[in-house]
Each structure stands twice: as structure tokens, then as C-alpha cells.
Amino acid sequence: MKILVTGGAGFIGSAVVRLAVARGHQVVNLDALTYAACLDNVASVADSPLYSFEHADIRNRAALDAVLARHEPDAIMHLAAESHVDRSIDGPGDFVETNVTGTFNLLEAARAHWVRKGKPQGFRFHHISTDEVFGSLGATGKFTEDTPYAPNSPYSASKAASDHLVRAWHETYGLPVVLTNCSNNYGPFHFPEKLVPVVILNALAGKPIPVYGNGQNVRDWLFVEDHADALLCVLDKGAIGRSYNIGGENEARNIDLVRIICALLDEMRPDGAPYDRLITFVADRPGHDLRYAIDPTRIRTELGWRPSVTVEEGLRRTVRWYLDNETWWRALQNRAGVGQRLGVKA
Template structure:
């Protein structure tokens, strides 16, 4: 296939690009290269046959039309989005413009291209979203594909809106779509503003390891390369109009996660004295911080035969190894806007 992938210079998008190119697909990578975009994420596919990069913002409809006309993709994987909850608290407008208006532009550009091409069989618009659209859980229960939407942050609300647009374009215009909602991703090339890279890099720098509130918030952790594999499977075998929840089946509290990372670092890069866990510090909680996320992966497991291959313990060890071995990659990002600064306190 020739796949148009938006946001392909980001964390999850670049994992999808690398895997898709590795499996022999032609890939057009469309990315605006905002603060979190990093072309170094794509070094393994640079110069690969069938790979092309387009620096385009999904808010620019004219440029989207040009990309569709020039590259004529068979399918679309839409990952481009603003994704950091703390940044959405401080600057919600950017999330509305990119995640809602940008998705609208993508849908309209895709629809115009699809109609103009005679509605080719096999065309598909795959929209990649988050489990945060469902809101928060208590101590029990899991999110399924029929869980009502109840987003609690500007980020999750903007992603929920984009999900609704995709469904509406399918029902109203017949655009062939499939949707996926994933749990928290982690792994190589994770931009250093999210919890796991922050902990790794702060630990190595001798800084405090900040944990929001009391650290009891629970997330389901999905290794990014497992996620990329699931996304390509849904693209190839998912049922049109269907949504699929993709989870790692690895629930863990933030405090336990950080302690696990500290233990891994103690083994792989021991300090002269004490443990990295001594650097743990509890900080003021994020406004509207969801208590727990958990994915019910029954549908994707039973319909498509997919399950994650990496446990959270294995994935965290692999992630720590990657950061220890790729100092040049993350050091180059530390001066980007907002990195190393506590965000999300505007309310």
C-alpha cells in the first residue's frame, strides 16, 4: 500500500512509519514539525525506497489537497495531533485548532480525493485517538468501544470531538473510516516532556523525580512498537466503520511505575550512593487529573487476533536501555519550548 501518515515525525507516528517502511509499504509522511516533531526519529528510513516527507500543517487545507493530488495514497493514517495534557491546560486554543479543525481539514481533503478518484475500493481513513476520551474510571471496570465519552481535559475533549467528526463523515458522506483508541504509549523516541522520559532523564541528571499528587493515578501502559503493529493490523483487516481499543494489558500506578524505573536504573547505571528512588518528589497534582484508565481489548483480540507482546517490565527495561544508548537524540531536545518546565498550572 501507499500510506499517507500524518504526524509521522512524532513519537507514535514515527514508530508507525518505521514499521510500515520496514514491511515494504510506500509511505508519505506529513508533519508540520512543531516542537515535538523530530526528523531524527526517522533516521532508520531516510533514503528508503518509497518513502517521502512533506512538511505540511494539517490546518492548511490547500496544502493537504496538493499532497493528496501529488501522492495519490491508497489509505490514510491520521496521527497528527497536539497530545500533552499539561500543555492543553495552558494553551487550549492550539488543541482546538489542530485536533478539531485539523481533523476536519483532513476529512474534507480525504473525501474530496476519494470522490474525485471514483470512490476506489480499499480506500480507508484510519483515525488514531486516545482512551482519554472516555474520562476516568474508579477502582474497577475497563473502557470498551461502547463506553460513553466523558473527556475531562482540553486535550481529551479535542480528541473526542475529532472522533465524532470521523464517525459523522462516515455516516453522512460514506467515507470509509476506522478508529482506534489507545492507552498510554511509551518506548524509544518518546519526547522528553512525558512521565517516563522525564523520570529517566531527571534521574540521570540528579534532579527530583516529580510525581503528581500521591502517585496513585493508574494507567495502562502500551509499548509503542506494539501499538504500531496493532495500527497496521487494523488498517489492513479492521472492519469499516468500526472502532478498536488498543491496550497494553499493563496497569500500573504512577508511583509504582517510577519505582520500577528507578530499580532498572539502579541496576543499569548505579549511583555512587543510594537509589534513584531517593530523588522521588511529590508535587501539586494536575487540575482535573483522571484517576484511572484501563482498556478492555476484547474486540481487537477476538476479531483481529492481536495482543501486546511486551510486558511493562520488559518494555521499561528496553526503554531505559534506549535512552542510555541515545544521549545525542534527547540532549538535542532539552532546549525546546516547555521541556524541563512544569506546565499545566494555568487553572
């Protein structure tokens, strides 16, 4: 299968690219190379005859048409997105332009490509989204695919809008789509503005480890390589027009996650221990959702997929990766906004 992956130089997208190539798929990586993208993320497959790269922006419809005509993919996996909640608070316009207008452009380009090819039955448009579109849970309950949308940040609102567009293009035009909504990802190549890498890198630098509010916010943590495996599973076996929630089955409070990382660093890099002395509670972000949790029943029962990596194992692998790949993360620390507190303008 030839797969066009949008955002394939990003964190989750690059994991999909690496796994798809490893499994023998032809992969076209389309990426605008914005601040959070890094081609080093796909260096391990860059020389493969199965891999090609297109520097293009999903906000540019003409560029999308040209790429699709040139490569004629059998499937599109749409991961390109602005994804940092704090940045969406400071600059929501970029999120609307990329996540909403960009998705519209890609849907229209994909529809034109699908029609031009005679509407092949095997074609798929796989839209990758987030559990944040469902809003916030209380102390109990879990998100299912039927949970009403209730986004609370500009980021999650823009992703909710893109989900609705994808569904509408299936219902109105018959475009063969599948959708997935995932929980919080973590793992190697995670851009250093997100929680897990912030904890690791601040600890290594002896800087305060910021924890929003009182650290009681709960997330379901999904190892990125598990997520990539689930996405390819849905692409291959998912029912057209169906959505699937992908969770790690690893709920944890933010403060507990931070303490696990500190303990791992105490073990692996003891010269700076104890790292939990650096934990610092800071003002919460505006509209911070209390809890996310995924009910993975549908993907488990219909497609036979479930995560293979526990949060303890995944965090151990992640910490070790950051310790072993200092050159990678140091090169990204000079990018705009990295290391600064964002999302406080509300």
C-alpha cells in the first residue's frame, strides 16, 4: 500500500512513518516543517526506497493536488495539526487555519483524487484526532465514541471542527473515511514543550519542574509506538465511516506521572538526585480539563487491538531515549516558545 502521511515529521506522524516503512508500505511524508517538525525524526527511514518526502503545507490546496497527482496514494493518514493547547490559547488563529481550513483543503484534494481514480473501494482517508474534543470528565466515567463533543480549548475546538468535516465528507460525498481519537501520547521524539519531555529536560538542567495547578489532572497515557500500531490497524481493518477511540489503558494523575519520571532519573542519572525536589506547582492553564479517560472497547472487540506498553515501561524507555539522544533535543530547544510558559493570556 502507498500511504500519504501528513505531518510525518512530527511526533506521532514520524512514529507512523517509521512503522509503516518497517512493515513494507510505501510512504509519502508530507510536512510543512513548522516549529514542531524535525526531519531527524525519520532519519532511520530516509534512505529507504519505500520513503519519499514532500515539503508542502495542507493550507495550500494547489500543493496538495500536485502531490496527490504525483504519488497517487492508496490511503491518506492525516496527522498534520497544530496541537499544543498552551499555544492555542496565545494564538488560536493558527489552529483554525491549519486544523480546520487545512483539513478542508485535504478533504477536497482527497475527494478529487478519489473521484479521478474511479472511486476505488480500497481507498481510505484516515483522520487522526484527540480525546480532548470530548471535553472533561469528572472522577468517574470514560469517553466512548458516542460521547458528545464539548471542547474547552481553541486547540480541541479546532480538532472537533475537523472531525465534523471528515464525517460530513463521508456522509455527503461518500468519501471512505475512518476516524480515531487518541489519548495523551508520550515517547521518543516528543517535542520538548510537552509535559513528559519538559519534566525530563528541566530535571536534567536542574531547573524547576512546572506542574499546573495541584497536579490532580488525570490523563490516559498512550505510548506513541503503540499508537502508531493502532493507527495502521484501523487503516487496515476499520469500518468505513466508523470512529475508534485509542487509549493506553494507563490513567495517571499528572503529579504521579512527574514523580515516576523523577524516580527513573534518580536511578538512571543519580548525580542530580533527588529530582522531585525540583517539582514546582504553578498557576493552572485557563480551561484546563480535569480528567480524560478512554473506553477502548470498540477497537478491542472489533479490531482486536489493545496497547502493549504499560506506563511504567513506556516512561522507562522514554527517559532512556532522552538520556541517549541529547543532540536531538538540544537542537530543538532554541525554537520559538520552547522553554517558555505559554497559554497565560486568557
